[in-house]
Amino acid sequence: MKPKYLRVAAISCAAMLALNSCQEHIDEGARFTFVGNTIATYLQSEDVYPQCSHFVEILTRGGELGLMKAYGQYTCFAPTNEAVERYLVEQDSIYRTSSEAHDTIDTGIYSPYLEDLSPEKCKEIARNHILPRMFLGVDLSGSGIPEPNLNGRDLTLDWTDETYAESGIPLINSTAMVLVEEEVENGVVFQVNGVISPSSKNVPSLLSEQSYFSIFQKALDVTGYAKELDKIEDDAYTEGDKITKGIYGSYDAPYPPMRRLGFTIFVETDEVLEGAIKEAGIEINEEMTSKDKWDAFVAYCQKIYPTTMDVWDPTGTVVDKVNHGAELDDWRNPVNQFVGYHLVDRKLSYKNLVCYGIEENNYGIRFMSEKDFPGTSDRTEYYVTMNNRILKVMMPRGTESGTDFGKIFLNYAPNGEGQNIKVYEPNEFKKLDKNGLYSTYNPEARNGAVNVIDKVLVYDEDIMSGKVLNCIMRFDASSLFSELTNNNIRWKITKPLGGFDGETYIPNGYCSRIEMYADATRLYYLSPHDTYHNYQGDEMMALGLFDFAYRLPPLPAGTYEIRMGYSASTYRHVVQVYLDDEVTGLPIDLRLTGASPLVNWKSDKKPASEGGLENDPDLIAANDKDMKNRGYLKGPSTFYDNETGLARHNNLCLRSVIATKYLTAGSHWLRFKNVNDEDDGSAQFMHDYFEIVPMSYLRDESISVEDRRK
Numbered sequence: 001m002k003p004k005y006l007r008v009a010a011i012s013c014a015a016m017l018a019l020n021s022c023q024e025h026i027d028e029g030a031r032f033t034f035v036g037n038t039i040a041t042y043l044q045s046e047d048v049y050p051q052c053s054h055f056v057e058i059l060t061r062g063g064e065l066g067l068m069k070a071y072g073q074y075t076c077f078a079p080t081n082e083a084v085e086r087y088l089v090e091q092d093s094i095y096r097t098s099s100e101a102h103d104t105i106d107t108g109i110y111s112p113y114l115e116d117l118s119p120e121k122c123k124e125i126a127r128n129h130i131l132p133r134m135f136l137g138v139d140l141s142g143s144g145i146p147e148p149n150l151n152g153r154d155l156t157l158d159w160t161d162e163t164y165a166e167s168g169i170p171l172i173n174s175t176a177m178v179l180v181e182e183e184v185e186n187g188v189v190f191q192v193n194g195v196i197s198p199s200s201k202n203v204p205s206l207l208s209e210q211s212y213f214s215i216f217q218k219a220l221d222v223t224g225y226a227k228e229l230d231k232i233e234d235d236a237y238t239e240g241d242k243i244t245k246g247i248y249g250s251y252d253a254p255y256p257p258m259r260r261l262g263f264t265i266f267v268e269t270d271e272v273l274e275g276a277i278k279e280a281g282i283e284i285n286e287e288m289t290s291k292d293k294w295d296a297f298v299a300y301c302q303k304i305y306p307t308t309m310d311v312w313d314p315t316g317t318v319v320d321k322v323n324h325g326a327e328l329d330d331w332r333n334p335v336n337q338f339v340g341y342h343l344v345d346r347k348l349s350y351k352n353l354v355c356y357g358i359e360e361n362n363y364g365i366r367f368m369s370e371k372d373f374p375g376t377s378d379r380t381e382y383y384v385t386m387n388n389r390i391l392k393v394m395m396p397r398g399t400e401s402g403t404d405f406g407k408i409f410l411n412y413a414p415n416g417e418g419q420n421i422k423v424y425e426p427n428e429f430k431k432l433d434k435n436g437l438y439s440t441y442n443p444e445a446r447n448g449a450v451n452v453i454d455k456v457l458v459y460d461e462d463i464m465s466g467k468v469l470n471c472i473m474r475f476d477a478s479s480l481f482s483e484l485t486n487n488n489i490r491w492k493i494t495k496p497l498g499g500f501d502g503e504t505y506i507p508n509g510y511c512s513r514i515e516m517y518a519d520a521t522r523l524y525y526l527s528p529h530d531t532y533h534n535y536q537g538d539e540m541m542a543l544g545l546f547d548f549a550y551r552l553p554p555l556p557a558g559t560y561e562i563r564m565g566y567s568a569s570t571y572r573h574v575v576q577v578y579l580d581d582e583v584t585g586l587p588i589d590l591r592l593t594g595a596s597p598l599v600n601w602k603s604d605k606k607p608a609s610e611g612g613l614e615n616d617p618d619l620i621a622a623n624d625k626d627m628k629n630r631g632y633l634k635g636p637s638t639f640y641d642n643e644t645g646l647a648r649h650n651n652l653c654l655r656s657v658i659a660t661k662y663l664t665a666g667s668h669w670l671r672f673k674n675v676n677d678e679d680d681g682s683a684q685f686m687h688d689y690f691e692i693v694p695m696s697y698l699r700d701e702s703i704s705v706e707d708r709r710k
Helices: 013-018 039-043 049-061 081-100 119-128 162-167 203-208 211-222 270-279 290-304 334-340 426-430 461-468 482-486 617-629
Strands: 006-009 074-079 176-184 187-192 243-245 252-254 263-267 310-312 318-321 359-362 365-368 379-384 390-395 408-410 421-423 448-452 473-476 503-505 514-516 522-526 539-543 547-551 558-567 574-579 632-634 653-663 669-674 685-687 689-694
Touching: 039 049, 039 074, 039 176, 039 187, 049 074, 049 081, 049 119, 074 081, 203 211, 203 263, 203 448, 211 263, 211 270, 211 290, 211 334, 252 503, 270 290, 290 334, 379 473, 558 685, 574 653, 617 632, 669 685
Parallel strands: 006 176, 074 187, 263 448
Antiparallel strands: 176 187, 243 252, 310 318, 359 365, 379 390, 390 408, 408 421, 473 689, 503 522, 514 547, 522 539, 539 685, 547 669, 558 653, 558 689, 574 669, 632 653
């Protein structure tokens, strides 16, 4: 018998205000009220405790019951007693069976009895079931929950089973179905019929469990990348408990609590790889031995990565050519090149590949990406792969995107001119195989994610430079640093320590793509905020006598215009910028708003009597040209300033042209130095995003004015 999904609500006046946007979705016919309950008291109530007493004991012994009494907005998935008992038996059996086979799988559970659980294991189990943000049942959609649990693990939503699909209820992590939902003073409780236990395996081990990735999995092993992807955390980082002064000096800001490592694999199934091998004219069939199939794959890699192709070292510098005779663990080997281009050194679950559907509302700070972008704005990120090449990830949303709208692609260009490799949404991939083989797909590892793609991913410099990267490449400043993603800093709201902005201090050495040349450099990440005029809501900020540099993503050789986007203010800085240690021009004065005659920003929409351009296309084009001659551009037309109007129409949202220069293939460094003689330590070097634009794009007369203003 299918369990009834019961939604019940207990809402105080304060909670009613906080949850106003969600109340209309509650089923009034299945609603009970328990006024004043917290998550803890609800679980301990006489109506619920008999079903969930085991979980209450786990919360208590794990030291988390007090949190469930505390002020805040939490989501708690509370497994039933039956679910806990079943889980303990299963995990104990796995441990014992594997030990007898001399291949021990340490589940941390060595007895089927609850009283034998260690406090440490209780804490782990408890925190797997708690989210630091409230999600109602109506908020559960797509392939995953936007917020990781208290152990930093992402939870998936599985809608594939017809039984559960009928009721409109997903399985949480393919394990637990919701039986009852209860809103309480400090969040929501979901009673579930399974224990949520995210995979304890690292990315390579998780991949090896899924037989339909066998070719790529072997390639991962023999090239040595599997060892790299086995890492979890940088134990040498010991500053996680430190605090320092915040950006205004009147309150404190935290250091990052830890330095976790994370990884992502974009992977093809054996079926896709074998199809590509055949298409390349190389024989491969089911009658072949595994060795013969492997030889066919190696021959394929040699064909798509010829010896004329450059190889880049870990710093993004071209050092050699592809060498078909090199060992498999040598970067010059074509198999090594193939694998390396599929790997990224940050954890990118499907739901956070691009800035879409991001919702944050904590500590009085709110950000919703879908109010920060027009609905037709493409969402694009650029990542550096583990063989130091650039990878473009894009969700097309423009009116011309057709059937591509809202899907996620690698190396996308409009009109089918790019590689346009689709990344499967996890539940979509599970449904591909009618025999159910792919139903075992698990995208979430302990230290990373596995994303399945529909075509073979190859670095093709002609397509990349000629089509995929022939655009305005916009990099959110925080996107340059994988550490901010792996440690739940980017796109997250940090609890302010007495202040307003929710900033995190970035210490020297924390981010591998930052070099600090002055000990006085104070660098911060500011949480996304709906009152900022910022792309993706967040920003980076430096104060003090700073001198530091960012490593840019590696690019094909060419001439580029490099820009910096920022929000001008009298609180800002005067900064000298260097490109590869060469001065790029005069210092940039971020205190100059568009109203300054030195910038000469004029409103597209206001009448001439107010100094505007009256929507006259010729006047607008002339003002754009005049600003460009002065080294400035208006803000883009593809995101809003604090959710009110396009950045282009705000004279605080500016882009400054840093340099126009020929760049050799590979990575380059932007260096920033304080040259403000009036600075008392409080001036702010706010930097939001960078743009790198090929001159071939800017000189292409077929590019529309609207596209140039994006």
